[in-house]
Amino acid sequence: MRAVVLGDGEPWVRRALDDLGRSGVLTEVTTVPASSSVGDLVDAAVGVDVILAGSLDSRASMRVPLAAIAARRHAVVPAWSAADQRDHLELHADAKEVGITIMSGASASPAIPVLLARHAAKQFDEVRLVEVSWALPPDALADLATARAVVEGSVGLALVREEAAFSSAPAGHTAPVAFPEPVGIARAGLFGGAEVWRLPDTLPGRPSVRVQLAGTAPWFWFALRAASLLGRAGRTDAAAAALSLVMSRVARLSTHGSWAGVRVSLEGRVGTGSRTVVVGGFDNIDTWNAGAMALAVSSLARGEAGPGVVVPGSDGDTTAALQQFHDAGIRFAALDDALSPPRHANG
Amino acid sequence: MRKIAVFVVLASVAAVIALRLVRADEEPVIAGSWRELRPPDFQ
Numbered sequence: 001m002r003a004v005v006l007g008d009g010e011p012w013v014r015r016a017l018d019d020l021g022r023s024g025v026l027t028e029v030t031t032v033p034a035s036s037s038v039g040d041l042v043d044a045a046v047g048v049d050v051i052l053a054g055s056l057d058s059r060a061s062m063r064v065p066l067a068a069i070a071a072r073r074h075a076v077v078p079a080w081s082a083a084d085q086r087d088h089l090e091l092h093a094d095a096k097e098v099g100i101t102i103m104s105g106a107s108a109s110p111a112i113p114v115l116l117a118r119h120a121a122k123q124f125d126e127v128r129l130v131e132v133s134w135a136l137p138p139d140a141l142a143d144l145a146t147a148r149a150v151v152e153g154s155v156g157l158a159l160v161r162e163e164a165a166f167s168s169a170p171a172g173h174t175a176p177v178a179f180p181e182p183v184g185i186a187r188a189g190l191f192g193g194a195e196v197w198r199l200p201d202t203l204p205g206r207p208s209v210r211v212q213l214a215g216t217a218p219w220f221w222f223a224l225r226a227a228s229l230l231g232r233a234g235r236t237d238a239a240a241a242a243l244s245l246v247m248s249r250v251a252r253l254s255t256h257g258s259w260a261g262v263r264v265s266l267e268g269r270v271g272t273g274s275r276t277v278v279v280g281g282f283d284n285i286d287t288w289n290a291g292a293m294a295l296a297v298s299s300l301a302r303g304e305a306g307p308g309v310v311v312p313g314s315d316g317d318t319t320a321a322l323q324q325f326h327d328a329g330i331r332f333a334a335l336d337d338a339l340s341p342p343r344h345a346n347g
Numbered sequence: 348m349r350k351i352a353v354f355v356v357l358a359s360v361a362a363v364i365a366l367r368l369v370r371a372d373e374e375p376v377i378a379g380s381w382r383e384l385r386p387p388d389f390q
Contacts, residue, residue, distance in 0.1 A: 119389070180381045279384070319389040326386065333381040334388070 001026055001049040001301050006041060006064055007034025008054040012286035016293035019328060025294075025301045034060065041067035050074040050300060052293070056107060056145030058084060065091050065102050065309075072098050076296045076312075078107030078289060081149035082159060085110070085194040092309040105311045106296035108262070108288035109134065109149075110195040112281075115295070115313030115321055116264045116332060118202055120277045122318070126205035127268035132195045133177045133212040133280075135186045135261035140285040141215070142248035147227075148240035150213065153192035154224055155231040155239075160190070161200050161209040168192075171228070174221060177214060179261030180282045180333050186261070187221065188214035202314040205268060216259070217250050260285040278335035291330045295321055 008014055008031050020026040032044045034055060041063060045051050051073050053064040061077050061084045068075035069091065079085050088104035095102045105111050113132040121127050141147050157168035174189035193211030200206045215224065223246050230239035251258070263280035296312035299305055304316035313321060322332070 178379075278379075280381070322384070322389045323386065326389075332384045334384055335379045336382050 001297065002028040002030075002047065003050045003052050003297070004030045004032060004041070004044045004048045005052045005054045006032055006036060006060050007057075009034065010055050010286075010289075012290040013052075013054045013293065015286070015290040016297070019290070019294050020297050023298070025298050036063075038063050038067045038070065042071045045071035045073045048073060050076060050297065052297070053077040056080055056143065056149075058145065058148065062087060065095075065104070068100055068102060069094050069098055072100060074101045074103070074300050076103040076106045076293060076300070078293060079105045079194060080107050080109050080146055081152055082192045082194045082196065083152050084149075085197045088309050089197060096308045099307045101300060101305045101307055102309045103296035103300060103305070103312050104309050105194055105198075106293045108260070108285055108292055109193060110198065111292035111295060111312040112262055112288050113195050113264050114199055114202060114311050115318060115325075116262075116279045116281075117199060117266060118313065119318040119322060120264065120266050120279050120334075121203045121268075123277055124204065124266065124268040124270055124275065127203045127207040127266050128205060129265075129267040130199060130203065130207050130209045131212065131263075131265040132193060132199070132209070133179070133188045133214065133261075133263040133265075134191075134193070135177075135179045135183050135188070135214040135216050135263075136285065137216045137251070137258045137260055138220075138247040139251035139258045140260055142244055142251050144240060144244045146285075147244035147247065148236070149194075150191075150224065151227050151231045151236055151240045151243060153211075154189070154213065154228050155236065158190045158192035158211070159196045160211075161196050161207075163208055164200060164206040166196075172221075172225070174214070177212060177263060178335075179214075179263050180280050183216060183259050183261030183282050186214035186216060188212035189221065198311045198314060202311075203266075207266075207268065214261075216261070217247075223247070223250075258284060260288070262288075279332060280335070281330075281332040283330060287330060291325050291328055294328065295324060298324065 158171040174187040191213035
């Protein structure tokens with residue numbers, strides 16, 4: 001495939017492009033400046049197969065899908081923010097009409113939990129509840145776009161899916177969650193994450209979905225609550241900038257390392273019994289971002305996803321996708337205790 | 348009198364914050380050992 005990239009300043013984007021070049025998925029990559037307009041992008045897309053957004057920036061996240069529809073080319077867009085994910089879904093009908101695929105969420109969130117949940121769901125006849133938990137280190141939150149997604153998702157009410165219907169619940173209210181070591185136990189609170197939008201549709205039984213967020217810095221929730229208050233006053237951008245600034249300072253002082261954690265817990269029915277399966281992992285957040293972008297482009301190259309707005313990892317064989325992550329050195333884990341035979345079997 | 352009122356308000360706020368910090372964990376944590384997923388697990 002040939003690709004045009006809108007800005008490739010992010011190291012994880014360059015890593016994804018290198019990996020895709022080495023594996024022969026991308027044969028030609030052209031870069032256009034991050035400040036390019038939709039018209040510039042449409043012009044640059046002549047003769048290429050896919051347009052990539054090379055950052056988590058909110059402006060790129062809308063210009064790339066719009067240019068892709070105008071140029072009738074596929075698009076790959078990272079989108080940590082649930083608001084960006086919602087905006088992309090608004091373009092679903094337009095993308096289907098012109099027959100292109102917009103891979104929205106080609107970033108650690110929501111692509112990694114979607115893939116892990118689909119893989120774990122193979123063990124179930126019906127999944128009833130999925131809890132996605134993220135633990136983010138200060139250096140991940142030092143990134144302004146990630147800080148924006150976090151502030152947007154923690155101001156006021158958080159979007160949740162209850163039995164296939166969208167609803168909302170107060171953000172925050174933290175409880176301890178066990179992430180894979182070395183992240184360990186961290187207090188996670190309800191958060192409006194991008195996974196809520198599409199995850200239920202990809203699993204059997206259309207389960208309820210909740211997303212939780214934790215920080216690996218000890219006083220993460222104080223900083224986030226302060227940022228949320230500023231966000232609630234209508235100053236979301238200022239709140240994200242303040243959170244990003246504080247976290248970039250903390251990252252320099254932090255002795256906790258820069259591991260991020262993800263944990264996906266599924267509860268559901270197997271035959272007449274109930275079962276809980278927990279999968280997760282720890283890694284550098286940029287490694288996951290790069291892996292998710294590579295998964296999105298290779299999934300497009302394999303022709304797995306149909307036209308419309310699609311989350312990477314929600315189509316195709318999860319075995320092949322996990323093997324692709326494994327080959328790239330990205331490992332995941334399962335919680336042994338929860339993988340034991342059904343605990344509440346009643347049949 | 349005003350000093351006492353201010354003290355009571357501040358003490359109440361401090362107590363609420365302290366209670367929130369030391370409150371018992373509301374939900375159980377599913378503990379256990381994590382094992383790495385390797386290619387045979389992908390099947």
